[in-house]
Amino acid sequence: MVTYIVRRVLLMIPTIFLISILTFFVIELPPGDFASRYAEALQAQGLDFDDEVLEGFRELYHLNDPTIIRYFKWIGGFLTGDLGYSIEHRRPVAEVLGERMVLTVVLSLVSLLFTWVVSFPIGVYSAVRQYSFGDYFWTVIGFLGLAIPNFLLALVLMFVISKYFGGAIGGLFSREYQDAAWSIGKVLDLFRNIWIPVIVVGTASTAGLIRVLRANLLDELKRPYVELARAKGLTERKLIIKYPLRIAINPFLSSVGWVLPGLISGAVITAIVLDLPTAGPLYLRSIRAEDMSLAGTFMMFLAMLTVVGTLISDILLAIADPRIRYD
Secondary structure, three states: OHHHHHHHHHHHHHHHHHHHHHHHHHHHOOOOOHHHHHHHHHHHOOOOOOHHHHHHHHHHOOOOOOHHHHHHHHHHHHHHOOOOEEOOOOEEHHHHHHHHHHHHHHHHHHHHHHHHHHHHHHHHHHHHOOOOHHHHHHHHHHHHHHHOOHHHHHHHHHHHHHHHOOOOOOOOOOHHHOOOOOOHHHHHHHHHHOHHHHHHHHHHHHHHHHHHHHHHHHHHHOOHHHHHHHHOOOOHHHHHHHOHHHHHOHHHHHOHHHHHHHHHHOOHHHHHHOOOOOHHHHHHHHHHOOOHHHHHHHHHHHHHHHHHHHHHHHHHHHHHOOOOOOO
């Protein structure tokens, strides 16, 4: 296992290197350069600009250098924390991301915990009590959760709460804490308002994991080793937890590979509908505005988290499932 982990970590280096080349190529795709796009943004707002200032930007961000030199300076800045300058926000990318990243990670982690805590017992119950009323009930709920888009569910909840309860949902903070500095009161207000977004964001994932866990556990319960363990006198609860559930849990562990990038990107459309101050809408805006420094940083983060998440998933699967051996 140790040899496998070391080999995978070493393979991550050229993988991320190739990803960085593709990301830089995407950043360079729009016509012109950072200075020309910055000048166009100023002109669109009716503001004057000085050619010396633009030339200073070109010197600062090495826009007059050859492409290969710019790439190595860009990736070097990325590794040292200099993520570039956002044209749209007129601020360093690191500052723009810092405002949204904490809330994005908190919302995604709470959504992930909600997904696992809800889907795990329901999936086990549906498999153990196959064709019971509870199984049929949760099957219907699961299909509805898969069929209804998250953003549509958000719109329905907004309408119902507004019409019948006289409240409003949207954002992660109450009005009095919207622009306030961080305090204990603001943290408590965050956790009072986070549950509707968590339910909306986690519904589809929860429904999907329920169906996958139910199917996998039903398949394992029909294996000969389960009948053998039952014949040896193991109680049903101990039998299920010790053997088939340990194998059927693999989808939960393998989901780490795509959960980590989701911590950054989030549910973009749902976040827009609910007016959530997360990183996903910012990513979409940066692409639409051709703010390639900001968009390129997002792409690099997502790619790196995908690679790291895949490694973590493989390690967890090897620990949980005795059939998996990497040596």
